[in-house]
Amino acid sequence: MKHLLLGDEAIAQGAIDAGLSGVYAYPGTPSTEITEYIQMQNAKGKTGAPVFCRWAANEKTAMEAALGMAYMGKRALVCMKHVGMNVCADAFMNAAITGVNGGLVVVAADDPSMHSSQNEQDSRFYGKFAMIPTIEPSNQQEAYDMTQAAFDLSEKMHTPVLLRVTTRMAHSRAVVETKDAPQAQNTMSLPENVQHFILLPAFAKRNYAELVAAQPEFVRLSETSGHNRYVRGTRPERAIVTCGIAYNYLMEVLHHKDANEWREASVLKITQYPLPETMISRMVEDGAKEIMVIEEGQPVVEELMRGMVPSDVKVTGRLTGELPRMGELSPDCVRKALGLKELSTPEADKIVVGRPPALCQGCGHRDMYAALNEVAREYPQPRIFGDIGCYTLGALSPFHAIHACVEMGASVTMAKGAADAGQHPAIAVIGDSTFTHSGMTGLLDCVNSNANVVVLISDNLTTGMTGGQDSAGTGRLEQICYGVGVEKEHVRVVVPLPKNMEEIKQVLREEIDYNGTSVVIARRECIQTLKRHLKQAKK
C-alpha cells in the first residue's frame, strides 16, 4: 500500500507493521507525531492487536516502561526529542548493559538549528556512548523499512537499537510503500537469563564484557545489512561520506551540470552505525586522498574518520570549515562545500523584518504574566525562573517576564537555589505538564528545607507547545502538591482572566510575602484545545 507520510509517521507505521506492542513517549518537537500517529491508528483499530500508546510522565519513565515491556518479550518503541535523551540517559545507558528480550527501539529526534529547542546536541553520541547499533534513515521509505529492521536487529542481538532522525526527516512528507497488514505481536516470554536484568556489579561486569565482545559483530552487521553503501567513483581520489539525509542534499546538488566533476567521486552513504570499517578502508585503498564528511548535527563521523584513515588522507567537513560548524545542513551549504557557485537568485529583501512566535491572543499565560509582572515590580529585585513550554515566550515582548529558562523542571530548583542564596522574591513559572515531567521532585526539595519560593504553575490542562497532548497530572495538581508536603493554605488556585486581575495579584503578594514554600496554580484551558473541544462538541 502507498501512503503519504511524514518521516515521523513512517517510523510509526514501520513500528506498527513490525508487531509493536507499546509506544512510550513524552511529547517533544520534532518527535511528537510518531506517538500521535500510533494513537490515531490504534483508535481506528488499524494496529492489528491494540498497542499501548498513552503518553508517559517523562522520557525516563517512558524508557523504563519500554524496557519492562521488552523484558516480557514484546516489542516496544520509545520516542523523544534529543534533549529527552538526557532525561532518560540513566535508563538508556543501562538498558544497553541489560540487553533486551523483545525488541526495543529508541527514537531520538534531533533539532539542529534549534527550531524548537535549547541546544543542538547530536544523539549519535549516545548511540556510541552506550555502544549499541544506531540507525539513521535518509528518507521516509528508509525510515519505514529501517524501523522494522531495527526491531529485528534488536531481537537478534539482544540489544536496544537507537534510531536517530533530525527535524527535516521527521517533518517532511513523501510517499511510502508499506506492508498490507501488521505482523503479529510477540507473545509474552520471560528472559532466558534473569541475571542479565539484575545489574549487581558481579552480573553487570559479565554483561558489559558481552557488550564489548559484541562490538565487532555490530560493525560486521553495519557492513552487511545493506543499509550502508559504498560506490567507487571513476576518480576515487576524491571521496564523500554522507550520513542520513545529508545524502539527499549531496544528490540534489550533483544533479546540476556544474557538479559534473564531483559525480566522479567515490560516495559512502551511511545509515547504520557503528561505522562500516572495511568500507572506509576500501575507499582509502581505492585511492581516496581527500574525504569530505557531510553529516547533520555535530561532527561525530568527521572526528572518528580522522582516527580511521592514514595521516596523509585529508578529512574535511564541519571541523575544517567547508561546512558550517553549527546549524542544519541544506543543499545550499553542500553546494558551497563542493566549491560550486551559488545559483543566480534575487537578493534577500531588506524590508522583511523578523516575526517571532508569540503567545496566542486569549491565552491564559498572558493574563498570568500580566498579573505577575505588576506584582514583581513592587519588589526591588524580583527573579522569575521560567521553564520549557509556550510560556517561555513570556521572555519576549511585550512581557519580558522571565530571567532564566534552561531545561524541564529547572524553574523550581533554580528558584530554590536562588532562595538558598538569599534572593527574594524567588519565583518559578512552570506549566502543568512540565511540572509533572520534572518539577514535582524539585518541589519536594523545596518543601524539605521550607525554601522561600513561590512556584507558579500555569495550568492550561494540556501539553500546549507540542500541540495539545494529554498532561499527566490534569485534575490532580493540588493533590500532588499536598502529597509532596506543601501546606494546604499555601496551595492557591486562581483563574487567569483579565477580570480576576486584582485577586490574582493579591494572592501572589500574599504568597511572596509568606516565608516558605508556596504554590499558586493559575488554571485556565489552553485556547487552542478549547477551540478544538468546542468544535468537537458541535459535532
Added chain:
Amino acid sequence: MKKNIILAGVGGQGILSIATVIGEAALAEGLYLKQAEVHGMSQRGGDVQSNLRLSSDPIMSDLIEKGDADLIISLEPMEALRYVSYLAPDGWIVTSSVPFVNIPNYPEIEDVLSHVKAFQNHVLLDVETLAKEAGAPQQAANMVLLGAAIPMLGIDHDKMIAGVQRVFARKGEAVVATNVAAVEVGYKYAKEKMQGGK
C-alpha cells in the same frame, strides 16, 4: 515536469491546507512529491513555510535550493518577500495582499506591496475580499490563493478542482461547493491578470 514551491505565511493561517490539496492532485497525477513542513514553536504566530516539491522523476532533497524555486505562494505579502532569495530568475510570486500585523515593526504596507510588484512575475490579490465575493467564508481565503497559483503549478485546472473535491469530500457537499467557488475566483483573477499583461 518539476515544480519547486515555497508556501509561506504566518502560523495558523492555513498554508498546509493548500499543500494538502496540491499534494492530493499531484499524487493522482502519479507525480513524486516531497513536502517539508514547520511544526513546533513557530506555529504560535511566527513566520512559517513549507517546501513542496513535485516532479515526474524521483526527488532527492526535502529542501529547495536557493535560486531553484519556481513559485512562492504566500498568504501574507511580507512573508512572500522573506523567501525571494530562493526564487529562480523566472519564478513567480503569488501572494495575498492582506497584511497580517502581529508585530510592532511591520513595514509600511505600500512599500511591501511595491516590492512584490517589482517582480515581473507576480500575482497580488486580496484573497479575503475575493473569498467574500465567491460567497465563501474567510477560512476559504487560502483556497482563493491556491486558485490563483493553478496557472503556474503545471497541473491542469480540472485536476486541481478534482483534488479540492476529494480533500473536502468528508465535510459535505456545501463545504466542497464553497471551496471550489473560492478556488475558481482566484483562478479567474490570475488568468485575467496574466492575459491582461503585466
